[in-house]
Amino acid sequence: MNILKSRCKIRKFSFLIQTRNLALKRFPNYSILTDKDYRKNRCLDDVNSLDSYNEDWLKSCKGNSKLVLLPKTTLELSEILKYCYAKNLAICPQGGNTGLVGGSVPVFDEIIISTRLMNQIIKLDEESSILSCQSGCILQNLDDYVSQRSLIMPLDLGAKGSCHIGGNVSTNAGGLRLLRYGSLKGNVLGLEVVLSNGEILNSMNVPLRKDNTGFDTKQIFIGSEGQLGFISGVSILCPPRPRAANLILVACNGKSFQNVIQIFKTAKLELNEILSAFEFMDRESMRAVKENSNLENPFSIEVSEKCDFYCLVETHSSDEESALRKIENFYSKLSEKDLGLDCIVAENKTQFSYIWSLRERIAESLTKDGHNYKYDISLPLNKMYDLVIDIRKRFSENDAKNYFRRCIGYGHLGDSNLHLNVTSEKYDEKIFKLLEPFLYEWTMKNNGSISAEHGLGLKKKNYIYYSKTKENVEYMRKLKKLFDPKLLLNPYKTLPDF
Structure with a gap:
C-alpha cells in the first residue's frame, strides 16, 4: 500500500459523540483525511465495505472512519505509520474485531489499519516448539497448523475462529486454558512492533525462553491495547499437544456457589497436573444457549430442574489410562462429598465439541x-x-x-x-x-x-482508578507520551483524558 504525500493542512474542528454515557470530543490537532492521502490499492473507502470495520462485535460502539488500510508486510505498515505521523493522522489498529470494550473500532474518523492480510506463518522451530508468525494470523488457523506437529497453542478462546493473535497479545487475552498453560506474558517470547513514527522494534530475532539481556521491552506491549505500538509479529511457545483430552460436565448439587468452589478444590487435588480448564455456568446461562442457540441441556429434566450451577472440567495428559483413573477418583470424591447431582464424560469428539459449545456459545446466544x-x-x-x-x-x-x-x-x-x-x-x-x-x-x-x-478500551477507560492507583496511571501516561508523543495510536481509549 503506497500512501501519497500531500500538502494536507490541519483543519481544526470538533464534534460531540455520545457513546454509552461517554461524552467525547475529537482531538482538534488531528488532520482530516483527504483523497490526496492514499491510492486505491489494498484499501477500502466505500460505505458498505466500511460498516463492518467501524462497528464492534456487540454492535455497541460505531465509529466513522473513511478509510481501511490492509498492509501485507511490516515494511508497508511502517511506511503507513511514518506518513500518518508526519501528517498527524490518527489511526485505529484492528485485528479480528472481536473485542468487547470498544477498543478495536474508531471513535471518530481515525484511519483503520487492519491486519487481515498480515496472516503469514513465518517459521515453526520444531526443536524449541517456538512459532513465529505475523500478527494477523487467526488463532484457530495457528492451532490447526501446530497440531500437525503435535503441538498446541497455549491460548484458547471462544472467538478463536476469527480473533487475531496480534489482538490477543495486545489485550493479554486469558482464555479457557490459562489454568494449565499460563498467560501470554509467559508464553510470548518475542514481538515485532511498529511505533507511531514508523520505527520497528524487533525482539523476534532472539526468541528464547531465557534472555536477561537488559530490559524485557516486549512485556510493555503485551496488554497495552495498541496504545504504545502496533504489533506486527509474534513469537510464541507452543506446548506439546496432549495425547489424551477428556471433558467432564458436572451438574452441581445444592444452590450455593460454595459447592462450585468445593468441586474446583477437589478437581485440583484429584486431577492435579492434568487439569487444563475449569469453567462454570449458572442455570440462566444454560437456559440462554437452549433458547437462543437450540443447544439442549444434556442432563435429564429431573437433574436440570434441581441444578443451579454446572462445571466444565477438562484434562490434558499423555496417558489415557492414567487420566481415566484420575477422573474416576475425582467423580468418587464428588459422590462422597455429595457435590454432584450427575456427571457426563465425553465419549467421542462429537460429544466433546457439544459440551464445549454449551460454554463457548453463551456470548453469542446473549446477543440474540x-x-x-x-x-x-x-x-x-x-x-x-x-x-x-x-x-x-x-x-x-x-x-x-x-x-x-x-x-x-x-x-x-x-x-x-x-x-x-x-x-x-x-x-x-x-x-x-x-x-x-x-x-x-x-x-x-x-x-x-x-x-x-x-x-x-473505550467503555472502561474512565473506571481505571477502581483498579489502579493514581501513581500507576500517571506512569502509564508517561509511557504513552514516550512511545506515542503525538497520541496518534488508538486514541480516546484505555487511559482517561487521552
Missing part, C-alpha cells in the same frame, strides 16, 4: 436477546458469584425487573474470572445507571479487578 451489558471481572473465588446475586437484588429493589431479560454469571473459575452479563430488548439508560458505577465500586471493595482479560 437484544442489548448485552457485558462485564469482565476478576474476584476472589469466595466473592465471585456474590456480585451476580447483588446485581439481581439491586434490580429487584429498584423495580427494574421489567427492564431486563437476564442477569447471568459464567466464566473461568480456574483464574477467578467472572463474566457478568445483563441483557435487555434494547439499550436502556436505567439499566446502565443501575450497573455503573455500582459494580465497579463493588469490585473494588471486594479486592477485584474491573478488567480480567478484555482490557479497558
